[in-house]
Amino acid sequence: MRILRVVGSGLLSCGCFVGLYETYDGPTVQIIEERGVACLRRGHEPGRSVASAQMDDALVASGHARTPGRSMESH
Secondary structure (H helix, E strand, O other): OOEEEEEEEEEOOOOOEEEEEEEOOOOEEEEEEEOOOOOOOOOOOOOOEEOHHHOOHHHHHOOOOOOOOOOOOOO
16 A cells, blocks of 8 residues: 555544545555554554544544545635
8 A cells, every 4th residue: 555645634532643544546544643542442553554434423524534425624
């Protein structure tokens, strides 16, 4: 997987900081950048991608990130 550009970032409800990246192949991937101090979720390790289904709606609604099919809010 090759990263094309950053399209967003934010905090998940578990406290992990996630970056949202567009790849050269087209799909958008989420990568854990920093694990939250109190996070108990398996797989939330820095550098690991997480499934789109794990993207919190609060993160998307904040305008700091988007999932395929959703646009970012302009600021």
